[in-house]
Amino acid sequence: MTVKALIASFTQQEDLNFLLTNRIPRAGLTRFMGWFSKIENPFVRDASIALWKLFSDLDLSEARKTEFKSLHDCFTRELKPGLRPFDMDPGIVASPSDGIVGAHGKIADTELFQVKGAPYSLLDLVGDPALVEQHRDGTFLTVRLTSSMYHRFHAPYDAHVARVTLIHGDVWNVNPIALKRVERLFCKNERAVIRTHLSSGEAVTLVPVAAILVASIRLHFLDMVLNSQTRGPVNFPCDVNVKKGEELGWFEHGSTIIILAPGDFAFCDGIAEGMRIRAGQPLLRRR
Template sequence: MSAAPIRFYHRYKQAVEVERVLGERWMRLAYDNPAGRFVVWLLTRRAFFSRWYGHKMRKPESALRILPFIAKYDIDADEFAKSPFDYKNFNEFFFRALKPHARPIAAGDAVAVFPADGRHLVFPNVDTADGFYVKGSKFSLAELLGDDALAAKFAGGSMLISRLCPVDYHRFHFPVGGTAGDSRLINGWLYSVSPIALRHRLRYLIENKRVVTLIETPRAGTVIMVEVGATNVGSIQQSYVPGRPVQKGEEKGLFAFGGSCVITIFAAGRIRFDADLVEQSRNHVETYARMGDRLGTLT
């Protein structure tokens, strides 16, 4: 199962595509055999490894990687808020801002939007889902949130898992408008969140470093956002001001270098996900969509 290519549904092309995985050979060596997983356990899941790689990506000479990376992965530089030649290092390019209108926000007070660019899975009821990335492979909300009482309030709730690849825009945004509270850090490891790794062990998502934020909204009640770190993503930076009203689509924060994940949780009966997302997710196929695009309707 893990050696199979990663396929996803491209919402805009309405076709299934195969993901081009950055460092795929290394990823498969690391997670597809026992010796590689031992090296991950011993070394790459630890914070110092990501700090070392992050330091490497902040060196001025790392800027030489930018143009080849844009060309190899066909990234649209016209969306960037500044020229590719103006980034001082690769990490600065990685968490780049976009032009104000590069990601239109779907209109409508009852419409929720994707919080990030990436490949998305939705689960209308987390309690009855038959698995997330692999059939039968799940985790509990209590484990994810580190809070039994909070998890109990979201029993039977709906969940969106948004997986960001290194080639994606790496800022995350609010899927709904409301008032965001303080963010709460749950420290943990930094395993990869690629399906190559998650097919072996989905629990990496609840063992990794993560940040939990509650958003109080007028239509959907409380909505939870969880940003999950991963290998080479030791830094999850928040840019919003706690306690201040936020608009749907407003920037919440950013990830430094690497792949990462944002999980959004709605209380039971509070959202109706769009049909194409539900259909693909039922078959454990992620849907590629961009931040600001329509996710579903608040109920």
């Protein structure tokens, strides 16, 4: 097969993947999955997990328990104690979750990118001009969780949580295939904007982004689940101090966390797009 034919075949496979995971009733399928995953029936649970293992690299050997009530219980599983030690250097921003490093770099004035050549703006992402100013010319890093990964996320540093804002939106797939085809995808999807400050007063913001099959984000310090069914105010004032490594919540499937940091933070050695990381590993270091 010629190089040209190989490229054409690869493109066709990507097009099929995009068609099967996006050109469907995304919201309806996501609501169905939310309901289905919580069914506490042994046959449904075992068949679902077996099918999941068949089509992914799901590894449950690190799970704290070996029996699950439902598919959802398996998705949001805890790990055995001590498996995700956090780098406790106060000058380090650690990874809040397991994941794959995606787009990252300097924020050009107020512009980021989801893949090279596909920019989006801070204002479209966070929706608040004041927060945009705090991150102008800063640093950003994207961490994508796949469906088989550990789905809980943790505080990447000692910080004070000041506010959480829920921004309602769509549930596009967030895999690289979709990121190349859907402009400003992160700005279109359901997401939460978690505003925190380091002890030094610098703003660091976490933006967990929902995706198809997962439009629910559980935050422990709010004691609630944020999703498309959340009604009423979407701004939640907080006055919570969190310690590095403390569990903040979980996704109910797999998705993405965007980390916005000040400009005086640089990437740690070895951080590169496509690398797999674990919660607690160093991501950013104060210059």
